[in-house]
Amino acid sequence: MISKLRCGVAVLFCLVAFGCTSNNIWLQAYGGYDQSVREMVAGGQHLDGLNYEGTPLCYAVKADKVTTVQLLLDMNADVNAGNPTGARSRTPLHQAGFNNSVASARILLEHGADVTIRNRDNQTPLEVAMAAGNYEVAGVIRDYGTTYSSWEQCRRSPSIDCVEAFIAKWPKSGLIAQAKQRLILLREEARKAREAEELRIAALKKAQTCKLKEDNWVYKGKACRNGYANGTGEAEHVNGILRFEGTFKNGKRTRGIIYQNDEPLFDGAIVAGKPDGMGVCYNNGEPEECRYYKGKRIDTLYKQRIEMAAQTRYMEMLKDEIEKLKSAQVLAANGGPEPTTMSDDMMSALKKEAARQITGAIFDQLF
Numbered sequence: 019m020i021s022k023l024r025c026g027v028a029v030l031f032c033l034v035a036f037g038c039t040s041n042n043i044w045l046q047a048y049g050g051y052d053q054s055v056r057e058m059v060a061g062g063q064h065l066d067g068l069n070y071e072g073t074p075l076c077y078a079v080k081a082d083k084v085t086t087v088q089l090l091l092d093m094n095a096d097v098n099a100g101n102p103t104g105a106r107s108r109t110p111l112h113q114a115g116f117n118n119s120v121a122s123a124r125i126l127l128e129h130g131a132d133v134t135i136r137n138r139d140n141q142t143p144l145e146v147a148m149a150a151g152n153y154e155v156a157g158v159i160r161d162y163g164t165t166y167s168s169w170e171q172c173r174r175s176p177s178i179d180c181v182e183a184f185i186a187k188w189p190k191s192g193l194i195a196q197a198k199q200r201l202i203l204l205r206e207e208a209r210k211a212r213e214a215e216e217l218r219i220a221a222l223k224k225a226q227t228c229k230l231k232e233d234n235w236v237y238k239g240k241a242c243r244n245g246y247a248n249g250t251g252e253a254e255h256v257n258g259i260l261r262f263e264g265t266f267k268n269g270k271r272t273r274g275i276i277y278q279n280d281e282p283l284f285d286g287a288i289v290a291g292k293p294d295g296m297g298v299c300y301n302n303g304e305p306e307e308c309r310y311y312k313g314k315r316i317d318t319l320y321k322q323r324i325e326m327a328a329q330t331r332y333m334e335m336l337k338d339e340i341e342k343l344k345s346a347q348v349l350a351a352n353g354g355p356e357p358t359t360m361s362d363d364m365m366s367a368l369k370k371e372a373a374r375q376i377t378g379a380i381f382d383q384l385f
Contacts, residue, residue, distance in 0.1 A: 043067065047074035047090065050083035055090070065095045072100040072107060079110045079126070082119040087126070091190075097129045107146070108137035111159070115147030120155045127162045129190050169193045178204045219256045231269035232291050235262065243268070264288075286310070 043063045046054040055074070059065060066073045071080065075095045078086040087110075091097060100109040107113040111131040114123035127133075133143055141149065147156035168188065172180040173196075181201045185194065219236075223229075228242035230253060239251020246269030247253070253262045253271060260283075264274010271288040285305075286297020292313030299308035299315070301323075309317040 043074045044069045044077045047083070047086050048077040048081050050078070050081060050086045052086055052089050055086060056093075059093055065090065065093060066099045068099075068101050070101070071104045072110065072113065075110045076100060076104075076107060076113045079113045079119050079122040080117050082114075082117065082122050084121045084125060087122045091125065091129050097126055097131050098135060102138055104138075109135050109143065111135075111143040112137050112141075112146050115143040115152060115155055115159065116150050118147070118150070118152035118155050120158055123155050123158050124162065127159070128188070130188065130193050133159055169197065172197070173200065176204060176207075178208060222254070222256070229269055230266075230271075232271065235271070235291075237266070239266070241266070262288075284308070284310075 043055060043058045044067075046058065066075075069077070071077065073095065075087065075090045075097070078090060098109050098111075100107060100112065102108050107116055109131070111123065111126050111133065112135075113119070114126060123131075131143075136142055137146065144156055144159045147153070147159060168184055172184050178201065181197055181204060185197050185201065188194065188197075222236040226237045227240050228237060228245050228247050230237045230247055232253075234256050235253045236256060237247045237251065237253050239247060239249070239253075241247065241249030241251050243249075247266035248268060250265055251263075253266075255261070259278055261277040261280070262271055262274055263277070265272050271291070273287050275285045276283045276293070281303065282300045284293050284297055284299050286293055287295045289295070290312070293310040293315075294312060296307070296309050298305050299320075300306070306319065307317070308315060308320060
């Protein structure tokens with residue numbers, strides 16, 4: 019009698035807590051029975067139905083049944099759905115953190131799992147993994163990041179490159195439909211902007227009294243010879259930012275002052291459309307002697323300024339890398355994988371990148 023009672027209680031607990039029936043999608047997902055899962059979904063069972071520890075996806079993650087996890091996501095299971103009152107997790111990624119389901123965590127992150135959602139104990143998936151001592155999956159969550167933070171950057175930016183990079187990096191993200199729609203919108207806006215810019219430039223060139231032999235500049239003066247600018251006058255760059263005042267010869271600028279938003283940049287000779295030779299440059303409104311070679315500034319003062327700026331940027335980037343290394347060391351101290359030390363090659367690469375970023379922002383690139 020006691021044996022039957024115990025058996026009945028066990029069965030009742032299984033039915034109530036876990037739904038242990040042959041027609042139960044949670045149990046089939048936990049067991050990794052992919053064909054049964056397909057049949058149940060086809061028969062009308064809800065992909066995101068909630069049970070004690072969450073959705074069927076949560077149960078598949080708990081057992082780290084990677085083929086079932088992938089199957090459920092391919093059938094459009096909500097990667098962030100979960101049971102906020104469940105004992106252990108709110109989302110599948112919380113479950114992966116608690117159970118050290120490393121392979122499943124990677125799949126979830128590739129599909130846009132949100133690492134910022136907190137469970138009923140106010141813990142993120144990373145915090146759940148750390149509290150459970152599951153440092154391997156914690157490292158995956160920390161290092162892989164989330165598509166949501168990446169998408170937020172692109173969503174707020176008008177950059178086509180950003181959205182294209184997001185789509186290439188996260189092709190299976192739940193946000194991919196939004197990204198593709200955003201890309202279509204941005205490309206259409208860019209097309210319209212190009213057309214408007216072409217019309218604006220065409221109107222400016224049509225209004226010229228005479229022409230220039232520099233396609234990116236529009237002559238604003240009146241001194242002409244044989245249909246080309248010749249003498250003293252003014253020209254405007256088609257970008258609407260740069261302006262030139264000085265002398266012209268046979269449709270080319272020869273000597274004068276280049277302004278950016280009406281602030282002087284360079285005063286000197288122009289050869290083949292670019293500053294060349296000794297001249298006067300302006301730094302924060304103050305004049306200084308400078309030298310150009312075919313549009314590239316080559317004087318010592320400029321090189322020193324470049325080096326100082328690059329060193330400052332390098333120190334900022336090095337600080338960021340050190341912070342990442344410290345975070346990895348904390349994980350390692352708690353049993354996680356050993357962090358990778360910064361090699362000489364990595365430090366050299368940081369220096370080169372810092373110099374590239376600084377040089378790319380210097381005003382001689384305008385020419």
